[in-house]
Amino acid sequence: MPKLELQAVRKSFGDLQVLRGVDLTVAEGELVCLIGSSGSGKSTLLRTVNLLTPIDDGAILLDGTDISLPDQDPRPIREQIGIVFQSYNLFPHMTALDNVLLAPRRVHREPDSSLLPRARELFVRFGLGDHMHHWPDQLSGGQQQRVAIVRALAMNPGIMLFDEITSALDPELVGEVLGVLAQLKRDGMTMLIATHELSFAAEVADKVCFLHAGVILEEGRPREIFENPKEVRTRSFLERVR
Amino acid sequence: MSENGAGKQLSRLEYERKARRRSLIIAGLSTTAVVGALVVLVPLAPGWPAVKNSFFNWEIFVRTSPTLLRTFLLDVAIFAWCAPLIAIWALVIAVFRDTRSPALFPFRLFAIIYTDIFRGVPVILVVYLVGFGIPGLGLPRPWNSPYLWGSVALILTYAAYVAEIYRSGIESIHVSQRNAALSLGLSQSDVMRYVVLPQALRRVLPANMNMLIALQKDVALLSFIGPVEIFRQAGVFKSLLANFTPYVVAAVIFLAVTVPATRFADTLISRQNRRRS
Numbered sequence A: 001m002p003k004l005e006l007q008a009v010r011k012s013f014g015d016l017q018v019l020r021g022v023d024l025t026v027a028e029g030e031l032v033c034l035i036g037s038s039g040s041g042k043s044t045l046l047r048t049v050n051l052l053t054p055i056d057d058g059a060i061l062l063d064g065t066d067i068s069l070p071d072q073d074p075r076p077i078r079e080q081i082g083i084v085f086q087s088y089n090l091f092p093h094m095t096a097l098d099n100v101l102l103a104p105r106r107v108h109r110e111p112d113s114s115l116l117p118r119a120r121e122l123f124v125r126f127g128l129g130d131h132m133h134h135w136p137d138q139l140s141g142g143q144q145q146r147v148a149i150v151r152a153l154a155m156n157p158g159i160m161l162f163d164e165i166t167s168a169l170d171p172e173l174v175g176e177v178l179g180v181l182a183q184l185k186r187d188g189m190t191m192l193i194a195t196h197e198l199s200f201a202a203e204v205a206d207k208v209c210f211l212h213a214g215v216i217l218e219e220g221r222p223r224e225i226f227e228n229p230k231e232v233r234t235r236s237f238l239e240r241v242r
Numbered sequence B: 001m002s003e004n005g006a007g008k009q010l011s012r013l014e015y016e017r018k019a020r021r022r023s024l025i026i027a028g029l030s031t032t033a034v035v036g037a038l039v040v041l042v043p044l045a046p047g048w049p050a051v052k053n054s055f056f057n058w059e060i061f062v063r064t065s066p067t068l069l070r071t072f073l074l075d076v077a078i079f080a081w082c083a084p085l086i087a088i089w090a091l092v093i094a095v096f097r098d099t100r101s102p103a104l105f106p107f108r109l110f111a112i113i114y115t116d117i118f119r120g121v122p123v124i125l126v127v128y129l130v131g132f133g134i135p136g137l138g139l140p141r142p143w144n145s146p147y148l149w150g151s152v153a154l155i156l157t158y159a160a161y162v163a164e165i166y167r168s169g170i171e172s173i174h175v176s177q178r179n180a181a182l183s184l185g186l187s188q189s190d191v192m193r194y195v196v197l198p199q200a201l202r203r204v205l206p207a208n209m210n211m212l213i214a215l216q217k218d219v220a221l222l223s224f225i226g227p228v229e230i231f232r233q234a235g236v237f238k239s240l241l242a243n244f245t246p247y248v249v250a251a252v253i254f255l256a257v258t259v260p261a262t263r264f265a266d267t268l269i270s271r272q273n274r275r276r277s
């Protein structure tokens, strides 16, 4: 059973059909990269998985259970799905540590004595050991984005979604954030990543999916997609972004 | 090259210093001229001796100040218990107003009607209606106290304004902050309490400082329904002494509090503007 499966997912905003029947599977421990031009619906797709955007039709299965049905409490589902956004979205009125601890404190209601060691371990693992008590505006973009990743990981999600998390970063900071993703992959995390970093995708992805005109037009191993795309649309997209 | 740059910087600093000095001198001269003209010309007006005697009588100033200061403490006290209650009640209204769930629609509707009504009616009318009307129902003590109902009138009115200030703050927090919090599995109310409100309240602090200053002044409106606070006491002195100087004393006492508070609020506002730009 795949960790995550989208079946014929449709989503429109008014007259704009953004997703027109998306089928996508992410297996346990797999790293799937979602590529496609700007405005093709990558963010929308990730947000539907996270239940921030309700879908119009289709199904989204997490561990085989449909999570897209209306009238269920989204909270326990969101807990199992971490998401990191392009713009970090750290809470500016809290230190990095409090950003990370907020959800475990409120949702799991565990005492700090049991939460702190794990949080500290995450900070250290991602090279942020010295920055736990800093405020977001005292951190570089790359550090903020890594804190945002730690914040999502602190809830122990079974799958992580990343929405162009390096797009807002200065070029010299991109590497440290991509490094975190590679590290997560080694740890066996299941990941769905919308990205423009094609060389990164080529290097670490198990599967690359090309989203175009509301459907996954082509998918396959990175080598197949990047070196030998079957669809002419895929080829012209790759030519444009390379 | 770098020496040249340093030289340029020095002359720019020099120029700015000169410009600053020149504008200070001009401001000083023009202020002296205006104040001088007032001091010389106003006493030449035919009615000046009479005005001076009835508004700026030093002997009466000195005589009435202690009592007026003492009654001002009542203003301060009313202010002190109204302000926190306004802050809390306004927060309740603002949160009601922000609810999106259909089940809570009555609360939202209530908040909308409430703010519309209390922002649409002059404060003094609310003070009269609540301050005279409710004790007029013949309630037993202490429930007929004009202090109580006068304070309630201020709280009801000011909460409507402050609620709108809160709401503008809540709406100024970008939706991505809410989404980030929701995606971590937090409940709507936790998102409001831990993510949105702390940022929103901080952002509207300067605006609320201005409301506090306005409230401090409007406490004097309660004099119309009974409490002998500074404004009413000044009126008593006025009748007794047939002189308006007590009102001038009251004005001076108010200014002594509100001017520093206003400066402080302005400093907060400009500091916040600077930080955001």
Ligand SMILES: Nc1ncnc2c1ncn2[C@@H]1O[C@H](COP(=O)(O)OP(=O)(O)O)[C@@H](O)[C@H]1O
Residues within 6 Å of the ligand: A013, A016, A018, A036, A037, A038, A039, A040, A041, A042, A043, A044, A045
């Ligand atoms: N909440 C929304 N309301 C209306 N249109 C939206 C909304 N969110 C996204 N869209 C539109 O959907 C399309 C896909 O957007 P998005 O998912 O952000 O694409 P991508 O992430 O691939 O750049 C765009 O045309 C965008 O304007």
Ligand SMILES: [Mg+2]
Residues within 6 Å of the ligand: A042, A043, A044, A163, A164
């Ligand atoms: Mg996007």
